Amino acid sequence: MKESFLKYQAQTTPHPLAMEISHADGSYIYDTNKKAYLDFVAGVSACPLGHNHPKVKAAIQAQLNKYLHVMVYGEYVQKPAVELTKLLAKHLPYPLEKTYLTNSGTEAIEGALKLAKRATGRSEIIAANKAYHGNTMGAMSVMGYEERKQAFRPLLPDIKFIEFNNEPDLNYITNKTACVILETIQGGAGFIVPSNNYLQKVRLKCNETGTLLILDEIQPGVGRTGKLFGFEHYNCIPDILVTGKGLGGGLPIGAFTASGELMDLLQDNPKLGHITTFGGHPLIAASALATLQEITESNLIPKTLEKEKLFRKLLKHQLIQDIRGKGLMLALMLPSAEIANELVLESQNQGLILFWLLFEPKAVRITPPLTISEEEIIKGCTIISNILDDILTKQQH
Structure with a gap:
């Protein structure tokens, strides 16, 4: 399927992420190897109610x-x-x-x-x-x-x-x-x-x-x-x-x-x-x-500001220079484009979907579904913090 994707479907960059999708539900996307990915991007802000919402x-x-x-x-x-x-x-x-x-x-x-x-x-x-x-x-x-x-x-x-x-x-x-x-x-x-x-x-x-x-x-x-x-x-x-x-x-x-x-x-x-x-x-x-x-x-709109506070509380790290944005439209500002790239790519390896911004190479997008739970926020932020710890350790050596 990936070979056909690259051959027949026009691409927008030389190196697409090329994850092969099986299905999606709630805050998760699943690939054809049955691996679950917690979605912190929501189709680039296009899925506010997550995936497969019953209503x-x-x-x-x-x-x-x-x-x-x-x-x-x-x-x-x-x-x-x-x-x-x-x-x-x-x-x-x-x-x-x-x-x-x-x-x-x-x-x-x-x-x-x-x-x-x-x-x-x-x-x-x-x-x-x-x-x-x-x-x-x-x-x-x-x-x-x-x-x-x-x-x-x-x-x-x-x-x-x-x-x-x-x-x-x-x-x-x-x-x-x-x-x-x-x-x-x-x-x-x-x-x-x-x-x-x-x-x-x-x-x-x-x-x-x-x-x-x-x-x-x-x-x-x-x-x-x-x-x-x-x-x-x-x-x-x-x-x-x-x-x-x-x-x-x-x-x-x-x-x-x-x-x-x-x-x-x-x-x-x-x-x-x-x-x-x-x-x-x-x-x-x-x-x-x-x-x-x-x-x-629903109460999703007021809850969005509470979830923002939780993200800002959990994402305190030496490599995070700033968190820009409002509500669940957040961008982690990192010291370099290289660190931003490593965070996005390694997060996908560890089952968390992050993404880049168009014109700011040092930024990493966090725009999850508004329906995301506190437990899911904690889980994703833990993955981010652990990856940044590993990057920092490598830098120090």
Whole structure:
């Protein structure tokens, strides 16, 4: 199987982890040799309820027996998509009330950028250095990492980059700016949280200049930070909210949400302002609805902050220089990329799944399912500490 995987399925790096998967359940993934791996990554934040969650599975099975795709997006009334968007509106502050469902986070970013240009009649977009918003051409244009972009230029014109958390850079936002797009918490850069009321100051500057604020919650959204959405920590309501990953409960989804007034601009002048065949797919919407219901109706969100405290208490080690992030969106900062690599690879050997971040080579991702138990946290942190002890011992000799 591995030989066929490498020969027939396109890869994204020269050295994929290539674990051969048998099944997954709860906080564990199992390989074809029946080895269990405790999952501290959750499909890169995409499985907030863990694997094979009974309520998500039941929702998918129930919808499977009714219908799958019947019509392109936005033409027919399909209950799963309507109920999902209605529930999102219920849990979002005014004026975020109308949601466009897409197939992925990067497609939702594309739609949000188009909406900002359509609404303002402006072309300039401001994004942050070391930002990651997806990998399609528009989303890549607002990715603040030239090394990953240079082979694919030319990209969108009129993009300017500012430093996240740098207040003087806000002066670049003017009445020529269509939108500012930011991750609420920078992901690929190393789980960098806003400081000194930064997002409020961005919001104020956008208000002054008639600029729309897009917040990308594809990673921090859906309960991961201890609030349903990360922006709730920072007293800053975006004009357009982008979600994805965890919203689907393990199935592919993206969404962008704005006021009804803004979102209706995509209906006319021109008509079909953003279209998709499979966005709002009934099977995926059913999975997302069950996921959102479970996260908002259970105690998972407040428990996330308690679990964060446990991680921070257990992961005290000479080689851990910092733990960045919020809730169950955490990054261990290590002295070097070599140590980070060794920790990720040796953890997999010992039955623990960790992963890297896109642009910060000294960071190791910890984004487990929100359903992870305290016992599982202790078990995984013990593996991490023991591996770091071994690395430290080798260094001292």
